[in-house]
Amino acid sequence: MIRPEGRPVLTAAQMRAAEEATGESVSALMERAGTAIAVAVRRLASSSEILIVCGPGNNGGDGYVAARVLAERGAKVRVAALGDPKTDAAKAARAGWSGPVEAFADAAPAPILVDALFGTGLTRPLDEPATKTTNTTPAKAGAQLGSAIDSPPASPIWAPAFAGVGTVADGRPPLNRSPAEAGAQLKPSSNSARHPGTPASARERPIVEQLHHLATAAHLTIAIDLPSGLATDTGAALSPPPIFDVTLALGAAKPSHLLQPAARYCGEVRILDIAIPVTSDTHVLDRPDLPTPGPDAHKYTRGMVAIIAGAMPGASDLAALAAMHAGAGYVTLLGDTSGPPHALVRAPFSDHALANDRIGALVVGPGLGRSDEARSLLQSALATNHPLVLDGDALRLLTPDRIAASNRPAILTPHAGEFDALFGKSDADKITRTRAAAKAANAIVVFKGADTVIAAPDGRVRIAPHASDWLSTAGTGDVLAGAIGAMLAARLAPFDAAAAGVWLHADAARRLGPAFIADELALALRKARASL
Numbered sequence: 001m002i003r004p005e006g007r008p009v010l011t012a013a014q015m016r017a018a019e020e021a022t023g024e025s026v027s028a029l030m031e032r033a034g035t036a037i038a039v040a041v042r043r044l045a046s047s048s049e050i051l052i053v054c055g056p057g058n059n060g061g062d063g064y065v066a067a068r069v070l071a072e073r074g075a076k077v078r079v080a081a082l083g084d085p086k087t088d089a090a091k092a093a094r095a096g097w098s099g100p101v102e103a104f105a106d107a108a109p110a111p112i113l114v115d116a117l118f119g120t121g122l123t124r125p126l127d128e129p130a131t132k133t134t135n136t137t138p139a140k141a142g143a144q145l146g147s148a149i150d151s152p153p154a155s156p157i158w159a160p161a162f163a164g165v166g167t168v169a170d171g172r173p174p175l176n177r178s179p180a181e182a183g184a185q186l187k188p189s190s191n192s193a194r195h196p197g198t199p200a201s202a203r204e205r206p207i208v209e210q211l212h213h214l215a216t217a218a219h220l221t222i223a224i225d226l227p228s229g230l231a232t233d234t235g236a237a238l239s240p241p242p243i244f245d246v247t248l249a250l251g252a253a254k255p256s257h258l259l260q261p262a263a264r265y266c267g268e269v270r271i272l273d274i275a276i277p278v279t280s281d282t283h284v285l286d287r288p289d290l291p292t293p294g295p296d297a298h299k300y301t302r303g304m305v306a307i308i309a310g311a312m313p314g315a316s317d318l319a320a321l322a323a324m325h326a327g328a329g330y331v332t333l334l335g336d337t338s339g340p341p342h343a344l345v346r347a348p349f350s351d352h353a354l355a356n357d358r359i360g361a362l363v364v365g366p367g368l369g370r371s372d373e374a375r376s377l378l379q380s381a382l383a384t385n386h387p388l389v390l391d392g393d394a395l396r397l398l399t400p401d402r403i404a405a406s407n408r409p410a411i412l413t414p415h416a417g418e419f420d421a422l423f424g425k426s427d428a429d430k431i432t433r434t435r436a437a438a439k440a441a442n443a444i445v446v447f448k449g450a451d452t453v454i455a456a457p458d459g460r461v462r463i464a465p466h467a468s469d470w471l472s473t474a475g476t477g478d479v480l481a482g483a484i485g486a487m488l489a490a491r492l493a494p495f496d497a498a499a500a501g502v503w504l505h506a507d508a509a510r511r512l513g514p515a516f517i518a519d520e521l522a523l524a525l526r527k528a529r530a531s532l
């Protein structure tokens with residue numbers, strides 16, 4: 001199980017192309033996928049009974065292989081099918097499973113639920129009845145295959161699998177607990193609260209409701225490739241599935257493991273390496289590799305950031321504080337401001353002050369306002385050659401053409417409203433939109449949100465994993481602009497500077513837990529930086 005950070009992200013079509021490029025049969029790939037799933041599930045499930053629900057496509061095929069391998073290795077495993085397999089590989093996988101097959105609609109819950117209903121082939125909502133015809137063999141009482149598991153006790157297996165990756169800060173519980181504990185604590189807050197009611201007849205339930213029913217009763221829920229109900233490429237939840245504890249992505253991460261709202265249903269995402277070479281111009285954001293100051297460092301080698309203050313000086317103060325704690329050597333705030341910290345060089349705004357050729361990054365927009373004076377300040381900023389970080393009001397006063405014409409490195413940090421205003425509304429997915437925006441403005445675009453997407457004009461994209469939901473508070477955007485300014489002033493390539501700033505910002509937020517304020521976030525950048 002591989003953490004997704006830094007890994008390529010592939011669409012469904014790209015993944016299919018990568019599979020085909022191996023020249024191997026689907027059955028051979030399915031055998032590898034199913035075996036890797038079995039190993040991972042057994043590690044997570046310990047000796048608890050496992051129910052694998054299998055759909056009609058190759059996702060279901062993976063489930064049948066995993067069931068066979070788990071049973072061969074002594075796990076207690078049951079299989080429930082939604083219809084008969086449709087693909088040759090899935091038919092062969094089902095034929096390899098010698099145990100009973102229950103009907104999905106009638107399946108009773110088990111402590112461990114493995115969802116192999118649908119993966120990258122899902123094209124429409126799961127609102128058909130769960131009874132879709134299936135030729136099942138009756139389940140024997142208990143349907144227990146194989147002997148007792150000869151594995152070590154639960155917690156030593158369980159804990160290392162996800163130790164340290166719990167997302168405490170964003171409100172989701174950590175997974176380093178036993179299945180029993182997980183069952184006691186996870187389910188009431190995640191699934192059952194969202195789907196309290198079920199129809200009288202289980203056979204009439206839509207597929208997705210039966211999935212919710214099984215998940216609610218399980219101690220641990222594991223999705224194969226994707227939770228069933230999610231579109232693969234767009235981040236859309238076609239039918240909102242249960243919130244899974246773990247998603248095992250086959251071969252590579254897919255956009256919906258990262259894009260909202262889909263990502264929230266995936267829980268902890270881990271990639272299973274099934275030896276399919278994958279490349280992509282889209283990657284999951286990774287920890288940055290930042291230089292630490294050497295013995296010959298001085299304030300200018302660490303980078304000088306200038307920030308233009310405007311109508312609301314608190315915002316530019318936050319950006320300045322962030323730039324300092326992200327590691328800039330010299331930060332100057334140009335405008336009519338006052339107060340601590342003493343290390344911040346406050347100076348009146350003038351074109352002369354702006355002309356300092358030691359400025360490595362100029363941050364414009366936090367608290368700028370939209371008055372004529374704001375426009376004039378922005379005009380002065382564009383008249384320099386300094387690399388730019390454009391945020392907040394600057395994004396409301398500019399057009400993509402004008403940014404492109406400014407002809408120097410620029411990083412734009414719009415939230416959704418600013419993005420729509422600058423680049424127009426669209427139904428396209430966030431990756432596509434951000435990539436197109438970067439090209440239009442010939443700039444790095446950081447499209448902020450719980451799923452921040454960073455794109456370069458050449459098409460490269462990095463997607464940040466789910467950031468703390470507590471970032472939804474005033475001033476955190478100003479902090480991000482300052483952090484990115486510090487990275488740009490340190491002479492990182494603009495795409496890397498944007499990525500490093502986003503990473504530091506998210507890491508600082510994670511460290512703070514709930515209900516922090518933007519001032520604390522700026523200070524916490526120091527700890528994020530120290531962790532590298």
Ligand SMILES: NC(=O)C1=CN([C@@H]2O[C@H](COP(=O)(O)OP(=O)(O)OC[C@H]3O[C@@H](n4cnc5c(N)ncnc54)[C@H](OP(=O)(O)O)[C@@H]3O)[C@@H](O)[C@H]2O)[C@@H](O)CC1
Nearest residue numbers: 029030056057058059118119120121122123124125225251
């Ligand atoms: N990545 C890798 O390297 C490897 C990937 N592999 C695995 O293959 C998976 C992709 O398999 P897949 O293409 O067969 O698609 P999958 O998700 O099983 O579903 C397709 C079926 O669902 C049906 N269907 C769709 N929507 C529906 C609905 N709402 N309600 C009801 N039915 C619906 C659809 O029917 P149709 O639309 O044709 O009527 C079709 O029958 C991938 O996620 C991974 O697990 C491994 O096996 C090998 C290595």
Ligand SMILES: [K+]
Nearest residue numbers: 115118224226
């Ligand atoms: K699935």
